[in-house]
Amino acid sequence: MNQSDWESCYLLHQRSYGETSLIVDIFSYSYGRISLVAKGAKKPKSKFFGYLMPFNKLKITFSGRGNLKTLTNIDKDFSTNTNLNSTQIYSLMYINELIVRLLPQEIPQEDLFKLYDEFIYNFANDKEVGFNLRQFELDLLELLGYGINFNNDIENNELIDPLATYEFVEERGFRKKINADFQGKDIINMSQRDFSSIPPQLSKNLTKMAINFCLDGKQINSREIFKPIKET
Structure with a gap:
């Protein structure tokens, strides 16, 4: 060209x-x-x-x-121009590596670029690193065609019951199970990108499972670099 x-x-x-x-x-x-x-x-x-x-x-x-x-x-x-602390830098290294691992070359991704651009702009001014990462991860999965179904039970297609508990099945979604990890009300909140009342480790485990499936065995090196510094 x-x-x-x-x-x-x-x-x-x-x-x-x-x-x-x-x-x-x-x-x-x-x-x-x-x-x-x-x-x-x-x-x-x-x-x-x-x-x-x-x-x-x-x-x-x-x-x-x-x-x-x-x-x-x-x-x-x-x-x-951004002024970032070490936690933010390592978090953004992780996001960059995700994009390298998940995006094929030379396929336009205008919506994802806008999402990334907005994420970078807002990230430097927001102390809620974990919540921002979870939101970006979920939006990234959605745009790449791997979005999580937060609305329905995968076994019977019934709406998520806020009073029930659910387990997450990779690639499929949530199904009702007694004493499972995910409460229905938290699943509903995550569908609205509201993480304020959700234990941080719970939402992190969810996005990690979903992303690991998409990575199909590819390693994210920045996870290991970031682990000794701070868990996100």
Whole structure:
């Protein structure tokens, strides 16, 4: 392809390529997840040096064919500069890794990009890290076609009873079971993205089970990095 138009994007991941270059995974509005070579990006005099930072919106152009294209220009969108603490940084590393693992390359994901963009913008200003992560995880699953059915019992299609307890079955949903982990009222609240009265570990276990099924054995390395620092 000829050089693209300027494209809004975020850096998801980067790795070394030769002595002076980088391969970067980018999440862009129009193209979805793409991989680019940033030639000479490690050199202090490179036009890319200091720009390839995660969690800040970038504007780029690129060119080339195939799965690995070439980054040609880069600029910052200063409206999204973030000031993050260590907990927020590791949480966002986890979200970035999820997107890398779950999104196929070069399939436009405009709605997901908007969701991610809004999440980044709000995340820096909200101390409720766990609740924000759970909401993003559920919305991500929904947009990728793996949304959880919070409304009906999978065995009989009856509406979730707020007074009953349920177990979660991966890929299927909830079914009634005596003394199970999930209370019906909590399931209903989660369907409305209201986590205020739900034990944090309960909602975390739910999204972890659902996401692990979608990952199909792929590992999320940032979970292990983050574990000794703080459980989210």
